[in-house]
Amino acid sequence: MSKKHIDEISGVETTGHDWDGIRELNTPMPRWWVWTFCATILWAIGYAAAYPAIPMITSATKGYIGFSSRGELQQDLNYAKAGKMAFQEMIAAKSVQEIDADSALREFAIAGGGSAFKVNCVPCHGSGASGGPGFPNLNDDDWLWGGDLKTIQTTIAHGIRFDGDADTNVSQMPGFADILKPEQTKQVAAYVWGLTNIPSNPALAESGKQIFLDNCAACHGEDAKGNAEIGAPDLADAIWLKGRGEDSIVRQVTAPKHGVMPAWGGRLGDTTIKELTVFVHSLGGGT
Structure with a gap:
């Protein structure tokens, strides 16, 4: 060895x-x-x-x-779904005012409404609900049709100028091209702009005041504060939906643009509409 x-x-x-x-x-x-x-x-x-x-x-x-990991996931989903169903049943049975007054339901509704908003409302109102030209900002306190819970619910459910819903909100601003002369249109535009800004010509604005009272006050009010019952906007709050400046006002007075919002009640159902209502109201501009 x-x-x-x-x-x-x-x-x-x-x-x-x-x-x-x-x-x-x-x-x-x-x-x-x-x-x-x-x-x-x-x-x-x-x-x-x-x-x-x-x-x-x-x-x-x-x-x-x-x-089975899939089976375990399904159990978790079923558990979450059961808890969700309990809240949704309570939301379905209560008014939006009662939901908003209940802290637990309100929190759940805001979460559900936020999800529904991202899927259905973001294309027009933006991911932050700040809107854009022709699309209202839902974070401010300027409301065409009113910012209380019940009114927001009605607006979401039935839409605005939506042909498929008999209860939709309807308002129509006439075109003043055949009513006012071009010079009068410039005068009233200068007056309206001068309510919150410095008009290009103070003399035009002074002349436009009476034209406004004769032609526009019936809807917008003598103080130009608007009328939410008929969707007439507040012209004295420096918030502009269709465009800023006297030229934009001239175009709107001459040939008005009218926005359209779909009626979501038939698509989303009553429970989701309530959740959306509470969510939109919670953004900070609700009254």
Whole structure:
């Protein structure tokens, strides 16, 4: 039996392998590491047997404990759905005023309404509900049709100038191109702009006041504060829906633009309409 070679530098026995004068030290892994490695192999075998692990052609092994991540997810979803249904049943049974007065229901309605808003209302009113040219900002306190809960609910449910709903909000500003002369239109535009800004010509604005009282006050009021019952906007609050400046006012007086909002009641249902109402009211501009 040949004697094992001992490395002169380290004093460790070699394996006997020799390559061009280079020898391999015989340094086996520590026992604790070997046993740990064996334990991980046993653990992997047990795990593969207990849980779905080995892929098949169209599925995978089921595992003897019957675990399923999809099944666990479905249980969580069913639990969440049951809790959601309880809140939705209470919302369906209560008025928007009662929902808003109940802190728990209000919180749930705002969350649900916010989700519905992102899906249905963002294309027009924007992701932050700040609107844009021709689309109202829902964060301010300027409301064409009123900003209380009941009015917001009616507006969302029945829309504005929506042909498919008999109860939709309807208002129509006449075009004054055939009623006022061009110079009179400029005068009334200067007056309206001068309610919150400095008109380009104060003399035009002064002349436009009487024209406004004779032709516009019936809807917008003598103080130009508007009338939410008929959707006539407040002209004295520096908030402009169709455009800013005297030229924009001239165009609107001459040939008015009338916005249209769909009636959402038939699409979303009463519960979602209530949630949207509470959400919109909570944005900060509700009254």
